[in-house]
Amino acid sequence: MKIKHKTLISILQWGITAVVAFIILFPLYWIFISSITPAGELFKTPIDYFPDHPSLESYQYLIENAGLLVKAGNTIFIVGMTLIISTAICVMAAYGFSRFKSKALGAAFAFILLSMLIPDVVTARPLYEFMRKVKLYDTYPGLIILYISGVIPFTVIILRNFVGDIPVSLEEAARVDGATFIQSLVYITIPLLKPAIATVCIINFITCLNNFFTPLFYSNGIQVLSTAITQLPLRDNMYAVPWDLVSAMGWIILFPIIIFVAVFERQIMDGIMAGGVKA
Amino acid sequence: MQKKNSRVWIAWVLVLPVLLIRGFTTVYPIFQTLKTSFYNIRILGGVNEFAGINNYIEVFKDPKVATSIEFTIIFVVVSMVFHVILGIALALILNMRFKGKRFLRTIVLIPWAMPTVVIGMAAKWAFNNDYGLINDFIRWFLPEFQMNWLIHTNSARTAVILMDLWKDLPFFAILILSGLQFISEDIYEAAKVDGAGAVRTFFAITLPLILRNVVTICIPFTMWRMTSFDLVYSMTSGGPGEDTALIAYRITTEAFTNLNIGYASTLAIVLFAVMAVFSAVNLKVVQKLEY
Numbered sequence: 001m002k003i004k005h006k007t008l009i010s011i012l013q014w015g016i017t018a019v020v021a022f023i024i025l026f027p028l029y030w031i032f033i034s035s036i037t038p039a040g041e042l043f044k045t046p047i048d049y050f051p052d053h054p055s056l057e058s059y060q061y062l063i064e065n066a067g068l069l070v071k072a073g074n075t076i077f078i079v080g081m082t083l084i085i086s087t088a089i090c091v092m093a094a095y096g097f098s099r100f101k102s103k104a105l106g107a108a109f110a111f112i113l114l115s116m117l118i119p120d121v122v123t124a125r126p127l128y129e130f131m132r133k134v135k136l137y138d139t140y141p142g143l144i145i146l147y148i149s150g151v152i153p154f155t156v157i158i159l160r161n162f163v164g165d166i167p168v169s170l171e172e173a174a175r176v177d178g179a180t181f182i183q184s185l186v187y188i189t190i191p192l193l194k195p196a197i198a199t200v201c202i203i204n205f206i207t208c209l210n211n212f213f214t215p216l217f218y219s220n221g222i223q224v225l226s227t228a229i230t231q232l233p234l235r236d237n238m239y240a241v242p243w244d245l246v247s248a249m250g251w252i253i254l255f256p257i258i259i260f261v262a263v264f265e266r267q268i269m270d271g272i273m274a275g276g277v278k279a
Numbered sequence: 280m281q282k283k284n285s286r287v288w289i290a291w292v293l294v295l296p297v298l299l300i301r302g303f304t305t306v307y308p309i310f311q312t313l314k315t316s317f318y319n320i321r322i323l324g325g326v327n328e329f330a331g332i333n334n335y336i337e338v339f340k341d342p343k344v345a346t347s348i349e350f351t352i353i354f355v356v357v358s359m360v361f362h363v364i365l366g367i368a369l370a371l372i373l374n375m376r377f378k379g380k381r382f383l384r385t386i387v388l389i390p391w392a393m394p395t396v397v398i399g400m401a402a403k404w405a406f407n408n409d410y411g412l413i414n415d416f417i418r419w420f421l422p423e424f425q426m427n428w429l430i431h432t433n434s435a436r437t438a439v440i441l442m443d444l445w446k447d448l449p450f451f452a453i454l455i456l457s458g459l460q461f462i463s464e465d466i467y468e469a470a471k472v473d474g475a476g477a478v479r480t481f482f483a484i485t486l487p488l489i490l491r492n493v494v495t496i497c498i499p500f501t502m503w504r505m506t507s508f509d510l511v512y513s514m515t516s517g518g519p520g521e522d523t524a525l526i527a528y529r530i531t532t533e534a535f536t537n538l539n540i541g542y543a544s545t546l547a548i549v550l551f552a553v554m555a556v557f558s559a560v561n562l563k564v565v566q567k568l569e570y
Contacts, residue, residue: 020386026412043409092294093294097294121550125312126307126308209394212395230513254393
């Protein structure tokens, strides 16, 4: 009787897992097979889940005619710079907020928290005009600053908690041994923060890749992958969506993300649970 | 142990870059938005004049805005109800101990990690009557099924909400899971000894213990839905007509397409005010739930 009950639960668990996996993975599989089906064979009812003539034509077209490599390069450059700079200034800020106390500093930290309440759409138009005025519209530095701004609140909050967990006595001991303030920061505090920095970077990487609002409204010539998918050329079908190209572009974005999630599952879970983040 | 106050200037140097960037990207523009909300600025008509509270009055008379607000409310409420019910259910499954746990957790992270635009673009095609995935799947069971989802109001709205759930529900569940993990095994053991069944245990123990966590998580999720833009932009472009134009989409259309900037600012300020009131009320609720 007891064994029967256990088997039943086990079947139920695997059954639910299968349903969840189907709901999430099947559409991804469909995007994949669409991307390797020649455009002419896409318009079929019912859908052919095993394409007869798989081809990489759509991918080739994206590389040759839609500037895929340039856009991928832009994305890597912008996201990379964002991660490096945001991590540096957020570690500094987290240290400042955690190790020093004053009323004004407390208010500054509260401001960082409250600024999360201000949605992008509310600031979009004036920020757009401001970026044009200071000649940062449609430039790499301008985009990078806005990407950084997007990840600051989450990063500062998480890192501040982690700095708080490092005993001050370690730094003081280093100071007694003659280390300068900068030295104690670089040789004591930052190495201890490495796991936290890694977690934050992994999550920020996803957040930045998924950032669509910033490149859509604050750039025009510089395109990244997330905006490129909405502006693909119509090839030779009459439908409003060039699904052959969209699915290929979609898969180019999704494939690295799926691998990334599979590799860093543990860290992402920890990071999400540590702070509650928004992609 | 805190450092001496005389060295607090070091802290200010350290936090300055972060404050400057956030200041310029949030505080400065929101004051600009507040200012322009009292002006009538139409770039296309070459108009730029002080309008007092005219824009604010217009907001309540504009049928497009009424549609946007209507759908935004439906979207937020329906989506959040399903987030809470299905999210808790999924979290309970994610919390179970079995061999497939890691696999399930990895899968569940994928929608969260995907850009919403990709989901929206794929959904536009997936809900196509003839060649879309959704109808193809339904036809496995109902071979005669026909439905052009995105051209009818109710089905388009349903489709948008379904995609929103697909994307964010797993993430919601993961956050609930973080609360579930703090509940000690001992309590469940005690409940079992006392003869409580699974359902009873859930309502008497699990739910009260995670309630505060759930309400707290609902705050940002509700606010993200109030300002949701990417999904509708890529999936329906607000259509059919204006029926799926969420308020955030309406604002950006006024600001960047119609170039009716004063009015767009007014809408933005109204939205921001609603969100501010909403979060203040919720913080009070969360504090009440303190135990």
